[in-house]
Structures are given as C-alpha cells and as structure tokens.
Amino acid sequence: MPTLIRFVVFLAxxxxxxxxxxxxxxxxxxxxxxxxxxxxxxRDLFGNNT
Incomplete structure (x- = not known):
C-alpha cells in the first residue's frame, strides 16, 4: 500500500x-x-467543371 500511495503522489x-x-x-x-x-x-476557387 505505501508503494501505491508513493506512485499516486508521484503522478500528482x-x-x-x-x-x-x-x-x-x-x-x-x-x-x-x-x-x-x-x-x-x-482554378481552385471554381473547381473542375469538365
């Protein structure tokens, strides 16, 4: 349990x-x-109409 608390404190x-x-x-x-x-x-504004 102390290792878990130490890990959570480190993440915080x-x-x-x-x-x-x-x-x-x-x-x-x-x-x-x-x-x-x-x-x-x-040509990019009007697109290809072909």
Whole structure:
C-alpha cells in the first residue's frame, strides 16, 4: 500500500508540473500578431467543371 500511495503522489506531482508549465506559458509568452496572406489559384476557387 505505501508503494501505491508513493506512485499516486508521484503522478500528482507530474500532473502539477505539467499544469504549472502550461499556466506559465499562457502568462509569460506573448504571441506577436502578424498579417498572413495566401494566394489561391483561380482554378481552385471554381473547381473542375469538365
């Protein structure tokens, strides 16, 4: 039983570590917005009518 409790505590610690790193990413990393354009050929817009 102590081994099971130790394993569950270890898993909880890993989950808290992952959760904390995700929170840190959302708080400290600021994305830089930029304009994006992509050319689409006219043949792709109208499809094949043949």
């Amino acid at each position: 610690f890993l989950a808290a570590l992952v959760f904390g790193s995700m929170v840190a990413l959302t708080v400290f990393v600021e994305p830089t917005p930029r304009e994006m354009t992509e050319r689409i050929p006219a």
